[in-house]
Amino acid sequence: MKKIQLPMCETCKARLDSIFSMLSKEELEMLSLQKHCNYYMKGQVIFTEGSFPIGLFCINSGKVKISQSGFEGKDQIIRLAKDGDIIGYRALISGEAYTATAAVIEDSKICLIPRNVFFGFLQNNADITQRIMKLLAVDLREAVNKITILAQKPVLERLAEVLLMLKEYYGFAEDDPSLNITITREEIANIVGTATETTIRLLSDLRKEGIIDIDGKKIKILKPESLTKLANLYD
Template sequence: MEHIVFEKINAEKSLLKYHKGEFIFKEGTNTYGVYCLLKGKVKLVKRGEDGRDHILRLYRTGDILGYRSLFGTSGYNASAVAIEDCEVSFIDREVFLQNLEDNYFLTFEMLKIFAKELKRTDIHLTNLAQKPVRERAAEALLFIHQTYGFTEDGKTLNASFSREEIATIVGTATESIIRVLSDFNKDGLIELNGKEIAIPNITKLEKVATL
């Protein structure tokens, strides 16, 4: 469904490029429009009360960014940061809202995207409340795999994150995620090589996530 909205935005695009670590948009700044990720990887982060940037979502090629803040007046509710060099297409807020007003089908597709996002959020909040760190950590690694896949070796995650970043996805302390990943490594569930993480047998990790 997102590809339909993607194509509509892409038809009226302004092409923008960002380097690794650059902000595509910042939390609290005015909402100028929506973005489609044409190339690269992006993380959506929000500054928590603990001073850390918590990863809320990961984006890949074809995903739409910034749409959740379109209808408010308080600006973007989180920041989008390039994980690697990226290319995005941008459509002005007023132009996009006019497209929604004129095109029922486009509006319906956007509602589907909102529903998908809300479902994902509900599942994440339920897991935070009910599942132990070990299971949530397994889910986080599977989530990264589902988003970015493996490299050519067929087992190494095609995106690297620091232990602190993984901890914010899981919703735990960095020390806890270091300990859990070390346990996973000892158990043969993953293989650690610096920031790179390999999953030699994804079925075994899926079993941990669903205990």
């Protein structure tokens, strides 16, 4: 991690996709003056499970995974984050320790908004408060959905759904059906909730069937409709 030239909130491209998109020019200028920004290289940790928050993290650019330690020390990825997303807000709002660890999976620029600054915005800006409440509600819904999926769906269905989720969330690279994220087989397995060996075998099967293609850590979605069918997502 290293400090970098501070990205200005007023000109931040990711802001349009963040909870701060509706702030006034004056509020954005004040936010720029009070935040800190650091550059994290792939694999570096932003915060750790069990530590206490000192502020709100906002992703200027890059990609982050949020994971919890499970049985026998095996990590379970519970969320992925990208440009414009905020992370660590649940622990910050509740005043409790982080229940997960955040680490970057691609080199990232991440801003830290101090606790007092963030709570000041919550007290004085109803729009941000409503957006945070919506995020918390979505988190709860997704947690319930994930429990249902892990309990009821076979591994292949879960894998197909994860690939579709990555497509929906990160999109494709330009002029290429490759997922716009570099992700390891182990990380995919941690999201699906299965062994890495099982994930590798199933990805190989999908490749043989022409549904996906694999080039190193890049995955191409060739037949999204087939993944939708495998994931049993038809109405």
